Amino acid sequence: MPDNQERFKMLLRQKGLKVTTQRILILETLEDRPDEHLTAEEIYECVKQENPDIGLATVYRTIQLLSELNLIDKLNLGDGYVRYEIGHHGDDATIHHHHHLICLDCGNVFTFQDDMLETLETRIQDSMDFKIVDHEVKLYGYCRECQKKNQGE
């Protein structure tokens, strides 16, 4: 399991880019909140507590960098914000994308892992001659709490 922070520093040096306080703080913010799906604005607010002078533009630029380096994943819940979460890696460098359950009532996002998608991908690959390299699965519905809450209706 590679240390994200060390990897980030290594990748930056490799590209002749600089290791700055801001960049590290932004990565830490995302590492500390592995299942929160933060928006740029939210990341900005978090980092400002440690470094009040940081600018929102720096957050956007760093997010883009982290995304290109495959250290974070984008997530679009269709609410007008792009959200980000730290990448979930396996022992190798392979990214294990998990999937998202989105509650239509409370808006909470739950994650789950399932290997069935791989079977599906193989099938599509064969039948449609389309080479799949990434996927995104979102299931919308009602979480346990909201089902309970609305049972009487």
Add this chain to the structure above:
Amino acid sequence: MPDNQERFKMLLRQKGLKVTTQRILILETLEDRPDEHLTAEEIYECVKQENPDIGLATVYRTIQLLSELNLIDKLNLGDGYVRYEIGHHGDDATIHHHHHLICLDCGNVFTFQDDMLETLETRIQDSMDFKIVDHEVKLYGYCRECQKKNQGE
């Protein structure tokens, strides 16, 4: 197989809303291009050919209405535009969501249908106590043409 146009008119009347030329033209535009994933701007350009005085705001307002009435589906390809397509209904009123294959090279979007998701949904429903009502699946990769084109590299 219900007629979208008649259904739209019926639903409008039911809600005390009015059947206008603009609303019908926008629905027709989407009906005529069932697999094109149009942006608001593109719909606007199409409708302007029939009705040059239409405003972009009307397109946005109608799209929102059609979306609320479940006559069209939203699709976000992450390119900064929200896209829309006519809903694909079965014999009953059930919406048969198809899935999308997005080529990372040429950007073309292909659709496919697969029932495997239902098995997945049942499993999630049982194991996580989450009642699923809708889903969205996007697979990213390379289409046949682009695979061929880039074979030499």
Add this chain to the structure above:
DNA sequence: GTACATGCAAAACATTTGCATCCGA
């Protein structure tokens, strides 16, 4: 005639960019 719809322009919104200054290597 009375809502509701429309078109226009202005506003709102997230995100990006230009540029002078700053700072890591």
Add this chain to the structure above:
DNA sequence: TCGGATGCAAATGTTTTGCATGTAC
């Protein structure tokens, strides 16, 4: 020192909204 990084403000581009006018019913 020097090229990349930052912060700020301005710009961008999509989508929304306010309001006077138009139109379906």
